[in-house]
Every structure is written in structure tokens, then in C-alpha cells.
Amino acid sequence: MKEVAIGIDIGGTYSKLGIVDREGNCLTESSISTRAHKEFDTFLKAIIEEIEQLSHPLGDLIQVKGIGIGAPNANYFSGNIEEAPNLNWKGIVPIVKKFKEHYNLPTYLTNDANAAAIGEKIYGAAKNLDDFIVITLGTGLGSGFYANGNLIYGFNGFAGELGHIIVKRNGRKGTAGLRGTLESYVSATGMKRTIFELMADSLEDSPLREIPYIHMTSKKIYEAAKNGDKLALEAFEITGKYLGEALAISISHTNPKAIFLFGGLAKSGDFIIKPTKKYMEQNLLEIYKNKVEILPSGLSEANAAVLGASALVWSEAN
Amino acid sequence: MKEVAIGIDIGGTYSKLGIVDREGNCLTESSISTRAHKEFDTFLKAIIEEIEQLSHPLGDLIQVKGIGIGAPNANYFSGNIEEAPNLNWKGIVPIVKKFKEHYNLPTYLTNDANAAAIGEKIYGAAKNLDDFIVITLGTGLGSGFYANGNLIYGFNGFAGELGHIIVKRNGRKGTAGLRGTLESYVSATGMKRTIFELMADSLEDSPLREIPYIHMTSKKIYEAAKNGDKLALEAFEITGKYLGEALAISISHTNPKAIFLFGGLAKSGDFIIKPTKKYMEQNLLEIYKNKVEILPSGLSEANAAVLGASALVWSEAN
Known part of the structure; x- marks a missing residue:
């Protein structure tokens, strides 16, 4: 049995x-x-x-x-x-x-x-780790923090709401009322907003200009990036900058061994991981530099x- | 025995x-x-x-x-x-x-x-708490995080370096090389830098203008604030703003019951606690609002x- x-x-x-x-x-x-x-x-x-x-x-x-x-x-x-x-x-x-x-x-x-x-x-790539972070990149941005081998729940059970930290004063409106939250930049929705901002700001040609807002997805931005689309590549750079800067802050809190990216946007692989890593390292204190890995989730999608x-x-x- | x-x-x-x-x-x-x-x-x-x-x-x-x-x-x-x-x-x-x-x-x-x-x-005001944060405000800013009843050490033993998170892009030079770190604004040294910035920016009269940089202390700024000195009061407001915004970020990480302020600057009482609380609440997600206390340390100074x-x-x- x-x-x-x-x-x-x-x-x-x-x-x-x-x-x-x-x-x-x-x-x-x-x-x-x-x-x-x-x-x-x-x-x-x-x-x-x-x-x-x-x-x-x-x-x-x-x-x-x-x-x-x-x-x-x-x-x-x-x-x-x-x-x-x-x-x-x-x-x-x-x-x-x-x-x-x-x-x-x-x-x-x-x-x-x-x-x-x-x-x-329990099943994935963190089996042997006591200190790590999982970031879920879907419609929004979620997070779970392990320290000393245990998930951090916090006093009210609401620990790990990284998506709602403010990364830009008076920035974009977030779903929960606050402006400039991390998830309003780093999530499938956030990338979509970024690409529309870039299309407004730049005169660069792009096939993404043919897609209406309601039909834009992070997958379409990913496909465009694979074809070398400049706006799409810039959208990944911007998304990685916000995420990398935020992860540097999280590392200063819990000093994890690794950070796992999970969910749709994480499937973009190096398009998201490379800029995230770059900006994360730039914002880290010396004692943390080149010690924290950013990895795709080890769970079957x-x-x-x-x-x-x-x-x-x-x-x-x- | x-x-x-x-x-x-x-x-x-x-x-x-x-x-x-x-x-x-x-x-x-x-x-x-x-x-x-x-x-x-x-x-x-x-x-x-x-x-x-x-x-x-x-x-x-x-x-x-x-x-x-x-x-x-x-x-x-x-x-x-x-x-x-x-x-x-x-x-x-x-x-x-x-x-x-x-x-x-x-x-x-x-x-x-x-x-x-x-x-x-062990001895102080957190005896019965499993989830809390201690912020030490001295020459620099240090922090210790408890979650699930245990201190968070992290993978390399370097968890809790809140003083080195970046709170202002291209801001003040910090002691560890990074620019715009929290401790370069929120610490005895940070307040001193803030009061000099304010004296440079404003034309407001103040007895603090008689004190050279090397002799300025957060205690002297506190004394001036008690006498109603506008620049000193503004320095506390600015310090509390940076600290409050940072604590909102920390709360989104570990969802503590309370945050204790420890060290010289913490002796300023409401001059530091009031603005910190105000800006912290403004930056919190609804689920955390009015749930986290900011308290002076319960340890004999x-x-x-x-x-x-x-x-x-x-x-x-x-």
C-alpha cells in the first residue's frame, strides 16, 4: 500500500x-x-x-x-x-x-x-536547502521564504508578500491599492504594462504593436524577444532590473542559498534570469556577492x- | 548556586x-x-x-x-x-x-x-513573541529577525543586514561601498548627514549651525528638536520616513508582531517613533495595517x- x-x-x-x-x-x-x-x-x-x-x-x-x-x-x-x-x-x-x-x-x-x-x-530542487526563496511569477508575484529549514509564516500568517513592496515612489497602480509595487512591474501583467509603456515612449518598430492590450501576454513578449525584437528585449531588461533590485533586498533579510523562479514568466529562462542576476549582484553587499543562485523551479510545470x-x-x- | x-x-x-x-x-x-x-x-x-x-x-x-x-x-x-x-x-x-x-x-x-x-x-519585551524584528540604531543600522521563534541566520550566517538595503538610487555613499543604503540615512551618522543637508538647503535659523560636522551628534539634534528647532524636527521626519518605508518592506517579508528600536537614536522616543510609524503604515498592504507595533527595546540601556x-x-x- x-x-x-x-x-x-x-x-x-x-x-x-x-x-x-x-x-x-x-x-x-x-x-x-x-x-x-x-x-x-x-x-x-x-x-x-x-x-x-x-x-x-x-x-x-x-x-x-x-x-x-x-x-x-x-x-x-x-x-x-x-x-x-x-x-x-x-x-x-x-x-x-x-x-x-x-x-x-x-x-x-x-x-x-x-x-x-x-x-x-519536499519534492523539488530545494530538498537539501534550509534557506531559500521561491518567487512565483504569474498574473501577480508571490513569494515563499524558508529560513532555518522552516517556511516563514509570520505572526498573522501573511509573511512573504514580496509582490506588494514598493519599488517605485508614485509608480504604477497596484491591484491592492498601493502604487509602485513590485508585482505591478514584475509579473505577466507587469511585463504587459511595461511593453505598452515602451511602445508609447519609443518609435522602434515591433510586431507587438499589432496586438491590443487585452490580447498581449508575457508569452508573446517572450516570442518576440526570441526573434530579437528590441522592445521585447528591453521589457525583459526592465523587468529583471526591478526583480534583481528587490531580490537584493530580500537577500539582506534572510541570506538564502538560492532563489527559485516559478510560473509562466519563469519559462522565459535566461531572458529573465540574466538581467535579474545582473541587477541583483550590483545591489548586493560584498558578503553576499556571487553566493546566491537564481534557478528555475525543480517542480514539473x-x-x-x-x-x-x-x-x-x-x-x-x- | x-x-x-x-x-x-x-x-x-x-x-x-x-x-x-x-x-x-x-x-x-x-x-x-x-x-x-x-x-x-x-x-x-x-x-x-x-x-x-x-x-x-x-x-x-x-x-x-x-x-x-x-x-x-x-x-x-x-x-x-x-x-x-x-x-x-x-x-x-x-x-x-x-x-x-x-x-x-x-x-x-x-x-x-x-x-x-x-x-x-530571552530577557526583554519579546519573551512571548515568536515573530519580531530588532533594529539597532547606533553609528550604523543593524537588525535581527525572529521567525517561528528562531533567529534567522541564513545560509552563510549573514541574515538581517537591513542597514545595507538600497533605499535611494544614486543616494549617499555608504560605508560598505553601496550608494543610498538605509543606514546612510537612518543611524546617528545618517541623521548628522541629513541635518547638514537641511542646513545647506534651507535658510532657516538654527543653533545647530554653530556646531561643526565632527562635533554634531544625534543627541544634539534631539536636544534641538525638543526645543522646537525646525531643522531638527525635519531631520527626524526624514529619518522616520526612510525607516518607516524600509520597515514596511521588512513586514512584507516576515510579518512580525512587533519591531523594537534599540540604541542611542531610539532614546529620542516619539521624535523617531511617530514619523516612522506614519510612513510605515502608509506603505503597508491592507492586511498588515495597524497590526505591527513599533516599541522601544525592553532591555536596560x-x-x-x-x-x-x-x-x-x-x-x-x-
């Missing part, structure tokens, strides 16, 4: 779930619509049905050790999703309590960036979010 | 030492010149003599459980003082090893800001450095 964990990643549009063993192999996985469920209780019913459908064929081959849930605005300490702007369920959703009413299993909740960090520690969520179960069991 | 720890704080000019019990009472203390000793070995001899003189009268009343040392450029992991610019002893000084050759006692080394944080945790160093012994014994 194989010990497994159920990992559930709740996103604004879809929620993914999977059954994962201790080594990080996803035995089976699935997804359901999040948005279709206006009420949390109907969502819960649907996800429980899905869990049954996934686990039934495995029968006695598996022994489920627990459930790990990654979600936006998730509070690890309370087990609640709190006032998530991207979900239909307003107010406080006591998701851990609700799951425990159905399953007699240890159930844990954390936000998606923390889940990514735990996944990196396809089901990374489910892996991260499931890793909570093994992490808590240690 | 009372269990005690020996605390040694090595400064550029003087080194202080004391015998401290578990409750943070300093039973006896003393100091010797650091600078007078060109070689570490003669310093070691002198400090050991001093320890004997302090402990001899207490005889059988005490049982020494260990030695804690706070020093600049101290590495907790290696037990070495490494390339300290303010000490006569160049290169690597294996101070823990040297002490252990004389005493069969657990001996620990950390930098002065970390020692202050450990002191706050007179022998705080010795207390901090001695606290290492109890911290490690836990």
Missing part, C-alpha cells in the same frame, strides 16, 4: 486536484471549474465527488495521509480563505473545517506561493500547483 | 563584559580597551584576566553555563570574526576556538544586532550589549 496525499489548488477560474506520493509522483489528477460555483458548499460537493472518482480506481493500493490545499488569500493558522477578491465566495470561508466534516484526515491550507515553496522543499498543495501534508508530518 | 552566563560585547573602542543570570540581572560587569590591543592574543589574555577578576569574588555562588560573545563581522556558524574593518585584528579571528582553549564551556558568537535580538527574546551577548547562552541551551 502506497502512502499518498491529496493536493488541491484552488484558482480563480479552475481548481486542480491530484493524488501524489511522497516522491512527488502525481498518480492521477483532474480539475473542476471554480467559477461555476457561486456558493462554496456546491464547490465542496463537486470537489469531494472528484476526489472519490480519482481515488476509487486506486482502491486498496493507496493510503491517504492527508489533504493539502493551496488557495488565494489563504490563512495557514486559521484554515480560512479570507476575503479573496478573485473568488466568488466572499467573506471568510472555513475551508479546513468544512473538509474535516467530510474526511477524518489531517487537512492543511496555505497560499499558492507558500505551497510552491513547500513543494520545492504541468502539475506544480497540485504538487505544492500536496507537499503540505508531508511537510507537516515531518 | 546560581546559574549564570558570561556576556562579552566587543566594540571598536571598548569591550564590555558581565556575569548575567537567567532573568537578565547583571551581577557584575566591567570593560577593557579593545583598541589598545594590536594583537588578538593580548586582548584575549586581558579579557580572561578580567573574567577571573569578576567571577572570583562570586566563588561558589555561581555556576557558569557558557560564554556568549557579540562582535562586529561575527559569524555564528564559523565562530570567527571575519575582516572586521573597525577592529585592529585583521583577517579571520577564530575567537570561539581561542576561548575554548581556555575554558571548557559552551561558547557562542554572533553579531551585535543579532545579540540585541536574542537579548530581547546601560548594559544592553552585555545582556544580549549573554542571552546567546540561554538561547542555545533551550
Whole structure:
């Protein structure tokens, strides 16, 4: 009988779930619509049905050790999703309590960036590291910090909100009301805003000028950069500058061995890693220089979010 | 018989030492010149003599459980003082090893800001806190971060160098080569530079204009502020602005319950705490607002450095 964990990643549009063993192999996985469920209780019913459908064929081959849930605005300490702007369920959703009413299993909740960090520690490239940072580059920018071998949760469970530090006074408007936040420059959305700023500022020709704002993506900017598009390359340089300067600040806080980049934008490889590294090093104190690696995540991109969520179960069991 | 720890704080000019019990009472203390000793070995001899003189009268009343040392450029992991610019002893000084050759006692080394944080945790106002930050405001700016009940050391032992984050592009030259570092604005030296900048910029009359640069101190600026001096008050406002903005960044990293200000400048009380709090709150994400306290250190100022160093012994014994 194989010990497994159920990992559930709740996103604004879809929620993914999977059954994962201790080594990080996803035995089976699935997804359901999040948005279709206006009420949390109907969502819960649907996800429980899905869990049954996934686990039934495995029968006695598996022994489920627990459930790990990654979600936006998730509070690890309370087990609640709190006032998530991207979900239909307003107010406080006591998701851990609700799951425990159905399953007699240890159930844990954390936000998606923390889940990514735990996944990196349990299954990924940070297995042997006690001090590292994971930066998730998606629609926004999330982060998870490990120090002394433990994830930093903080007093209220809200540690690691690097996306919301202010990197430019009176800069771009951020989603949470503050201006000039890191994520308003460094994220898929941030890159899109940067390329529009560059198109406004420069007269340089570019195929990106044919794409309307709502259809622009960081992937299209990446494709243009691969073809040597000057504006796209400059957008990566600017994004890397903001990220590198911010990482220099984070290094002065927790002195990590490595920083892992995770998510869509991280797939741009050296286009994002090279400028980030350059500006990071320029802003580091001598004692840190050339000691901190910037690496792509070691988790399989396809089901990374489910892996991260499931890793909570093994992490808590240690 | 009372269990005690020996605390040694090595400064550029003087080194202080004391015998401290578990409750943070300093039973006896003393100091010797650091600078007078060109070689570490003669310093070691002198400090050991001093320890004997302090402990001899207490005889059988005490049982020494260990030695804690706070020093600049101290590495907790290696037990070495490494390339300290303010000490006569160049290169690597294996101070823990040297002490252990004389005493069969657990001996620990950390930098002065970390020692202050450990002191706050063991004896001071952070006894019941797992997540907090200590900022030391002296000639420079040091910091110690607690998360999950443990001091963050980082991979190389150099976590918590908040004084060296860059807060202003192409700003003031810092002591470690970088420009625009936090400590070049927020420290006794930083305030002095700020008041000279203000005197150059403004035509406002002030008694501070009678004081030459080398004799200006943050204490004199504090005295002027108490008398309503406009330039002095503005200097505190500016200092608090830089500190508050930086603390908002630190809160986004570790989500502490409280931030303690320690050292000379912290004695200015509300002159520094009020603007710091104001600008910190302005730069915080909603989830952190009005949740983080800024407080003066709970350690007795007179022998705080010795207390901090001695606290290492109890911290490690836990």
C-alpha cells in the first residue's frame, strides 16, 4: 500500500486536484471549474465527488495521509480563505473545517506561493536547502521564504508578500491599492504594462504593436524577444532590473542559498534570469556577492500547483 | 548556586563584559580597551584576566553555563570574526576556538544586532513573541529577525543586514561601498548627514549651525528638536520616513508582531517613533495595517550589549 496525499489548488477560474506520493509522483489528477460555483458548499460537493472518482480506481493500493490545499488569500493558522477578491465566495470561508466534516484526515491550507515553496522543499530542487526563496511569477508575484529549514509564516500568517513592496515612489497602480509595487512591474501583467509603456515612449518598430492590450501576454513578449525584437528585449531588461533590485533586498533579510523562479514568466529562462542576476549582484553587499543562485523551479510545470498543495501534508508530518 | 552566563560585547573602542543570570540581572560587569590591543592574543589574555577578576569574588555562588560573545563581522556558524574593518585584528579571528582553549564551556558568537535580538527574546519585551524584528540604531543600522521563534541566520550566517538595503538610487555613499543604503540615512551618522543637508538647503535659523560636522551628534539634534528647532524636527521626519518605508518592506517579508528600536537614536522616543510609524503604515498592504507595533527595546540601556551577548547562552541551551 502506497502512502499518498491529496493536493488541491484552488484558482480563480479552475481548481486542480491530484493524488501524489511522497516522491512527488502525481498518480492521477483532474480539475473542476471554480467559477461555476457561486456558493462554496456546491464547490465542496463537486470537489469531494472528484476526489472519490480519482481515488476509487486506486482502491486498496493507496493510503491517504492527508489533504493539502493551496488557495488565494489563504490563512495557514486559521484554515480560512479570507476575503479573496478573485473568488466568488466572499467573506471568510472555513475551508479546513468544512473538509474535516467530510474526511477524518489531517487537512492543511496555505497560499499558492507558500505551497510552491513547500513543494520545492519536499519534492523539488530545494530538498537539501534550509534557506531559500521561491518567487512565483504569474498574473501577480508571490513569494515563499524558508529560513532555518522552516517556511516563514509570520505572526498573522501573511509573511512573504514580496509582490506588494514598493519599488517605485508614485509608480504604477497596484491591484491592492498601493502604487509602485513590485508585482505591478514584475509579473505577466507587469511585463504587459511595461511593453505598452515602451511602445508609447519609443518609435522602434515591433510586431507587438499589432496586438491590443487585452490580447498581449508575457508569452508573446517572450516570442518576440526570441526573434530579437528590441522592445521585447528591453521589457525583459526592465523587468529583471526591478526583480534583481528587490531580490537584493530580500537577500539582506534572510541570506538564502538560492532563489527559485516559478510560473509562466519563469519559462522565459535566461531572458529573465540574466538581467535579474545582473541587477541583483550590483545591489548586493560584498558578503553576499556571487553566493546566491537564481534557478528555475525543480517542480514539473504541468502539475506544480497540485504538487505544492500536496507537499503540505508531508511537510507537516515531518 | 546560581546559574549564570558570561556576556562579552566587543566594540571598536571598548569591550564590555558581565556575569548575567537567567532573568537578565547583571551581577557584575566591567570593560577593557579593545583598541589598545594590536594583537588578538593580548586582548584575549586581558579579557580572561578580567573574567577571573569578576567571577572570583562570586566563588561558589555561581555556576557558569557558557560564554556568549557579540562582535562586529561575527559569524555564528564559523565562530570567527571575519575582516572586521573597525577592529585592529585583521583577517579571520577564530575567537570561539581561542576561548575554548581556555575554558571548557559552551561558547557562542554572533553579531551585535543579532545579540540585541536574542537579548530581547530571552530577557526583554519579546519573551512571548515568536515573530519580531530588532533594529539597532547606533553609528550604523543593524537588525535581527525572529521567525517561528528562531533567529534567522541564513545560509552563510549573514541574515538581517537591513542597514545595507538600497533605499535611494544614486543616494549617499555608504560605508560598505553601496550608494543610498538605509543606514546612510537612518543611524546617528545618517541623521548628522541629513541635518547638514537641511542646513545647506534651507535658510532657516538654527543653533545647530554653530556646531561643526565632527562635533554634531544625534543627541544634539534631539536636544534641538525638543526645543522646537525646525531643522531638527525635519531631520527626524526624514529619518522616520526612510525607516518607516524600509520597515514596511521588512513586514512584507516576515510579518512580525512587533519591531523594537534599540540604541542611542531610539532614546529620542516619539521624535523617531511617530514619523516612522506614519510612513510605515502608509506603505503597508491592507492586511498588515495597524497590526505591527513599533516599541522601544525592553532591555536596560546601560548594559544592553552585555545582556544580549549573554542571552546567546540561554538561547542555545533551550
